[in-house]
Amino acid sequence: MANNNYPQEAMHRIAYTKLTERQILEKLAAAADGPRSASVLSDVFAGESLRIVTDDGPVLDYRFDGESRLSLAENDGAAVEAGYGALTLGPVALLSHMIPGTQRGYNVIVDRSTRLATVFEVWFSGFEDNREVQREIYYGYVDEAGSEPPPARHTLTNRIEGKGYYWRQDNGIETLEFYPSVIYSNFVELTRFGGELSFCGPSDYIRTDDQRYVYSRVEAEFSGVMTLYVLDVNRVEQAGVRLGFDENDALEYYLFRGTGEALGQLARFEPFGDVGETLALGDRTLPDRKGGRLVYRPLRTNPILTREEVDEAVARNRDVFAEDSAMAGNKLPVSDYLVGKTLTLRYDNGETIDYRFDGVHALRWRRAGDARWQEERYEAWESAPGVVMFAHLLTGAPDHDTHIVVADFEHALASCIHGTMGTPYIGNEAAAETLFGVIEMDGLTPPKYRRHQFTDELVGRALTWNYSPGLTSMHLYSTPHSLSWIIFLENGSGGMEWSGPASYVKIRDGIYLAYWLEEACNGTLGTILVNTHTMHDCGVGYHCGPDGLRLSAIGAHSRNAGRLDITKYYGAKV
Amino acid sequence: MKTEDVTTRRRFFRAAGAALSAPLALASPAAGTEDGEALKARLQHFEDVHAIGELNRRYAQLVNGRARANSGQLFAEPSQPGVDERIRGVTADDFARQDVIVLGDDGHTATARIHCTVRIETPIEASSSLVEMARQQGGGMIRRYEEGVFEGVYVRRSGIWKIKSMTYRSA
Numbered sequence: 159m160a161n162n163n164y165p166q167e168a169m170h171r172i173a174y175t176k177l178t179e180r181q182i183l184e185k186l187a188a189a190a191d192g193p194r195s196a197s198v199l200s201d202v203f204a205g206e207s208l209r210i211v212t213d214d215g216p217v218l219d220y221r222f223d224g225e226s227r228l229s230l231a232e233n234d235g236a237a238v239e240a241g242y243g244a245l246t247l248g249p250v251a252l253l254s255h256m257i258p259g260t261q262r263g264y265n266v267i268v269d270r271s272t273r274l275a276t277v278f279e280v281w282f283s284g285f286e287d288n289r290e291v292q293r294e295i296y297y298g299y300v301d302e303a304g305s306e307p308p309p310a311r312h313t314l315t316n317r318i319e320g321k322g323y324y325w326r327q328d329n330g331i332e333t334l335e336f337y338p339s340v341i342y343s344n345f346v347e348l349t350r351f352g353g354e355l356s357f358c359g360p361s362d363y364i365r366t367d368d369q370r371y372v373y374s375r376v377e378a379e380f381s382g383v384m385t386l387y388v389l390d391v392n393r394v395e396q397a398g399v400r401l402g403f404d405e406n407d408a409l410e411y412y413l414f415r416g417t418g419e420a421l422g423q424l425a426r427f428e429p430f431g432d433v434g435e436t437l438a439l440g441d442r443t444l445p446d447r448k449g450g451r452l453v454y455r456p457l458r459t460n461p462i463l464t465r466e467e468v469d470e471a472v473a474r475n476r477d478v479f480a481e482d483s484a485m486a487g488n489k490l491p492v493s494d495y496l497v498g499k500t501l502t503l504r505y506d507n508g509e510t511i512d513y514r515f516d517g518v519h520a521l522r523w524r525r526a527g528d529a530r531w532q533e534e535r536y537e538a539w540e541s542a543p544g545v546v547m548f549a550h551l552l553t554g555a556p557d558h559d560t561h562i563v564v565a566d567f568e569h570a571l572a573s574c575i576h577g578t579m580g581t582p583y584i585g586n587e588a589a590a591e592t593l594f595g596v597i598e599m600d601g602l603t604p605p606k607y608r609r610h611q612f613t614d615e616l617v618g619r620a621l622t623w624n625y626s627p628g629l630t631s632m633h634l635y636s637t638p639h640s641l642s643w644i645i646f647l648e649n650g651s652g653g654m655e656w657s658g659p660a661s662y663v664k665i666r667d668g669i670y671l672a673y674w675l676e677e678a679c680n681g682t683l684g685t686i687l688v689n690t691h692t693m694h695d696c697g698v699g700y701h702c703g704p705d706g707l708r709l710s711a712i713g714a715h716s717r718n719a720g721r722l723d724i725t726k727y728y729g730a731k732v
Numbered sequence: 733m734k735t736e737d738v739t740t741r742r743r744f745f746r747a748a749g750a751a752l753s754a755p756l757a758l759a760s761p762a763a764g765t766e767d768g769e770a771l772k773a774r775l776q777h778f779e780d781v782h783a784i785g786e787l788n789r790r791y792a793q794l795v796n797g798r799a800r801a802n803s804g805q806l807f808a809e810p811s812q813p814g815v816d817e818r819i820r821g822v823t824a825d826d827f828a829r830q831d832v833i834v835l836g837d838d839g840h841t842a843t844a845r846i847h848c849t850v851r852i853e854t855p856i857e858a859s860s861s862l863v864e865m866a867r868q869q870g871g872g873m874i875r876r877y878e879e880g881v882f883e884g885v886y887v888r889r890s891g892i893w894k895i896k897s898m899t900y901r902s903a
Contacts, residue, residue: 460864648870676861
């Protein structure tokens with residue numbers, strides 16, 4: 159029976175092998191003859207010589223013996239021979255080769271109509287994780303005897319920021335790729351990983367002309383594989399190279415052609431006239447080493463706790479709506495809607511919770527059938543008339559549980575995000591399940607069949623969220639099961655981004671309950687009730703660290719940032 | 733300003749300086765006379781005020797250029813802390829016309845009040861991945877602007893003016 163290639167482990171759970179330099183060198187021996195290709199390689203360079211001069215970088219003297227062998231002299235040094243491959247996309251040619259016996263190579267993009275060239279020097283073993291491809295970018299030109307060097311150069315760009323594409327490579331690999339940033343990108347592996355989740359990687363965007371761009375990403379914090387391609391935004395075609403080691407540590411080194419579909423355009427927030435030729439990094443500079451780039455490495459910066467350490471931390475401190483953080487600078491007013499009410503939430507999984515709301519911050523709960531009430535601190539917000547979100551911990555529950563509830567009193571429906579602390583992977587990583595149910599209360603008759611339901615209506619949409627002065631992000635609801643968050647650079651360009659598993663529930667038309675899990679990140683469960691009429695949310699963060707367990711408010715103002723037409727790629731195929 | 737204009741202006745100033753010094757030379761009484769001493773004192777006054785002004789401008793330059801760590805060289809005691817680290821940008825107000833530099837009678841001390849607009853950045857304190865990511869790319873700050881006054885105390889050592897202390901208060 160055909161399988162949709164769902165992996166045993168999602169990409170962010172794979173314990174990629176820490177390859178040694180020796181292992182990498184041994185595996186790269188297969189690259190000495192050049193990249194493989196499902197398409198016929200181009201003979202554009204066959205029999206030619208090419209001298210590429212770069213600014214502040216190498217001078218590369220190539221001699222091409224046919225369409226698969228070259229010799230290269232770097233900086234007028236001794237020549238080495240290597241296998242290579244080349245593809246063209248209009249006037250732009252991409253050539254790729256490794257340098258045999260080394261962990262280095264070059265991917266060179268030459269625009270034959272302008273003589274401009276961009277060189278990606280690539281190498282392994284340049285970071286703690288040897289398998290992660292490193293790259294340095296050099297801009298330059300093709301030197302021709304008797305001709306002046308062209309004054310222009312290819313440049314960094316934001317001109318394709320916000321775009322998204324479906325790609326199908328000539329080897330059958332299908333992906334969705336989104337560019338909501340100028341230094342990062344999202345990718346959804348429809349073929350390789352079943353298309354459930356989107357992932358993010360540091361990326362480069364370079365403009366050769368208005369029609370053709372160079373895109374590259376490295377799957378840093380995952381396999382370390384680099385994907386680089388020239389894309390033609392008019393014809394929606396690509397010609398690229400993939401280099402690295404897959405989850406089985408097999409070498410991936412091949413050229414590919416691809417055709418695609420443009421999926422739409424998200425909003426951009428740079429000042430008009432800013433075309434992104436420099437990165438607005440504020441106080442930061444790029445790491446001062448060859449190939450230095452901004453990379454989000456959450457597992458290296460967020461403390462990881464064992465189950466025992468979590469229990470100890472929670473015993474020391476539980477912080478329940480104690481004070482508002484920067485994530486709640488624009489939160490809704492705390493609501494007294496529930497004060498004085500007595501009700502029962504009956505969930506379809508059999509769980510039934512009785513509530514008495516004694517004050518704006520004080521409630522009592524008990525499981526149906528229990529005699530004893532448990533007091534908890536809570537907070538509630540009314541997002542729309544009769545739609546109330548509230549949350550509390552379940553003191554005494556084995557996994558430091560929380561219930562984050564959206565109760566719709568006009569329809570007597572309730573949905574609950576049941577959060578727990580601890581997964582098989584990390585002790586202070588939250589897990590979540592969604593419970594659907596009804597409100598039982600004097601004066602309310604709940605429906606027997608209708609429930610809130612999972613929805614795809616947000617998928618593909620992007621919304622900005624301004625939490626506090628100086629803290630704004632953009633959400634991209636990237637798949638029915640994941641959510642990405644993008645932080646803006648100083649000038650409004652999209653910056654770093656990350657992604658986590660998520661789900662979306664429709665509460666009413668235009669009102670959605672979303673949660674995301676910062677898995678393999680800082681472990682937070684984030685929940686928001688998105689009201690697209692008021693463009694305001696309310697929500698709750700659930701997080702455990704060395705300083706204890708925290709249940710805290712979220713509140714932000716939203717702006718519509720566009721939509722990518724991607725829902726059709728996620729349905730189960732016939 | 734075109735290079736030619738700059739060159740023309742430089743020639744003017746050199747000529748003006750020469751013109752200025754010529755009558756002084758012609759008119760300067762012999763060293764030690766009362767008029768000569770007064771002129772010397774006025775010249776020294778202007779030079780000192782100019783030097784202190786340059787010292788302040790250099791300090792602002794280092795703050796604005798995110799090179800505050802190099803400002804120790806401007807201070808009499810290099811380890812002397814400057815103004816609040818949260819001040820990340822300084823702009824003189826009203827083209828510095830309100831600034832006041834007062835030289836001490838001893839000729840080796842001075843004070844100044846410099847009116848300015850400052851940009852204050854306060855780190856966002858939060859343990860979310862959003863804030864962590866923002867910090868890593870140079871953000872994670874709440875920025876605001878306010879008018880205020882820098883108050884400097886200066887001392888001259890070995891002929892060089894240095895900042896003895898620099899404080900800031902909002903207007």
